[in-house]
Amino acid sequence: MCGLVLIWQTTSIFLCYITKSGDAASLSLRTNASNHTRNIMTQKIISKPEAISAYIRVDWEIVVQRFADLRHAERVSLANKHFTDEVLQWAQTLPRQMQLRLLDVIIAGLANDDAQVGVYLTRPEDLQDFAFFLDRIVREYHGISGDTRQEHDWDIPVGEYTLTRISPEFGRMSMRARVARNVAGWNLPSAMNREERLRFESFIVSAFAQLPFAGSYRSLTPGHALEMSVEEAEQMRRDHFLFNDMTTDNHLTTSGIASEWPFGRGIWLSADKTQMIWVGEEDHLRIISIVHGSDLGEVDKSLGDLLKALEKAGVSFARHPVYGVVTTCPTNMGTGKRQSVLVQFPRLSRRGTDEAHLKAKAKALNLQARGLSGEHSQMDAAGTSDISPRARFGVTEAEITKRLFEGLTALYELERQHQEEDAPVTV
Numbered sequence: 001m002c003g004l005v006l007i008w009q010t011t012s013i014f015l016c017y018i019t020k021s022g023d024a025a026s027l028s029l030r031t032n033a034s035n036h037t038r039n040i041m042t043q044k045i046i047s048k049p050e051a052i053s054a055y056i057r058v059d060w061e062i063v064v065q066r067f068a069d070l071r072h073a074e075r076v077s078l079a080n081k082h083f084t085d086e087v088l089q090w091a092q093t094l095p096r097q098m099q100l101r102l103l104d105v106i107i108a109g110l111a112n113d114d115a116q117v118g119v120y121l122t123r124p125e126d127l128q129d130f131a132f133f134l135d136r137i138v139r140e141y142h143g144i145s146g147d148t149r150q151e152h153d154w155d156i157p158v159g160e161y162t163l164t165r166i167s168p169e170f171g172r173m174s175m176r177a178r179v180a181r182n183v184a185g186w187n188l189p190s191a192m193n194r195e196e197r198l199r200f201e202s203f204i205v206s207a208f209a210q211l212p213f214a215g216s217y218r219s220l221t222p223g224h225a226l227e228m229s230v231e232e233a234e235q236m237r238r239d240h241f242l243f244n245d246m247t248t249d250n251h252l253t254t255s256g257i258a259s260e261w262p263f264g265r266g267i268w269l270s271a272d273k274t275q276m277i278w279v280g281e282e283d284h285l286r287i288i289s290i291v292h293g294s295d296l297g298e299v300d301k302s303l304g305d306l307l308k309a310l311e312k313a314g315v316s317f318a319r320h321p322v323y324g325v326v327t328t329c330p331t332n333m334g335t336g337k338r339q340s341v342l343v344q345f346p347r348l349s350r351r352g353t354d355e356a357h358l359k360a361k362a363k364a365l366n367l368q369a370r371g372l373s374g375e376h377s378q379m380d381a382a383g384t385s386d387i388s389p390r391a392r393f394g395v396t397e398a399e400i401t402k403r404l405f406e407g408l409t410a411l412y413e414l415e416r417q418h419q420e421e422d423a424p425v426t427v
């Protein structure tokens, strides 16, 4: 029996077959795994083809070795944890093309030692074709047990979840809700080439023309008839409307989600700038509503209306019978909905210097506290934080709104208690 081991040299890796007696039988293959592995040690940004090339058109022994190395990382990804011997044997029996597709699904988890989930879907049918492996990951991430199925309920009352009930100061809050959606019949962004990205962009721009709302599409595609200028894009980013350059994120580059940037990307923005649709980010579409006010139901209504109008315009979304809407990253499956409010927590965040404290308090209430500009952004001195419920799967759209309201009520009560503790003692 022979084993395959990796030998480190200063500048490259050699693949080496070891015989049963333990002798190195041959220094046979010199691979470009070397560049790849060196890059990922420092979390450099590398492209998907570069990441894929390290696994020589899917040599499972190299995959297994890489996962074993990554088990020493601070956090082991779910993909790594669930790539068991049983899964390996199953993977090896798949037809060649399917094995290559599976490598595509796990490549970002192999390439990045900070991966926590470690898989991205490349097409909706991955969930069926690779269910033997992916089910374990999706179920663990979302805490799904038994035969729970995703249900949907957009019946969200207007006038009930009013933030002024939490504090009279919450009269004009920045309330945001988004849903991730992918359109049935297309590859997901991780597997789209430039031609498909451009075709998808024209398809969706035709659907936007049928929306019953005033608004316009601006494209990031070089040479597009509706191409926005660099200045316009910068302004839209300053206004927090447009997404960032995707090529700066190591997970998005290695998965292929950021490939062919900025082709096929753009944004539809309503005339009143409260509704927007991102095209070609992590999912085909991110449908977003931002309302300044106090009633959470208002933002839901705005988002639900836009979603319904898109479906009416002939856009049919990819769905899974159990997991609900199909999203590129399995973390968003279920409703694909994330709803949040920007709230200041100067005390729980210790004036923005201890965001971990605020995050821990939020987590205990099943909420997520982020900085001003997304998941890994900093909090300001006022402790302004974007608060949203954590759950995506197994809760309906309406339940998410309710959880946000109830969670925020409890979190703000903690802030108030801190306020009282901090208050100067008067006699």
Ligand code: CIR
Pocket (backbone or CB within 6 Å): 077, 108, 114, 115, 116, 117, 118, 119, 251, 282, 329, 331, 332
């Ligand atoms: C990981 O595995 O850690 C990354 N693919 C990110 C997972 C979090 N999901 C997300 O940003 N949509």
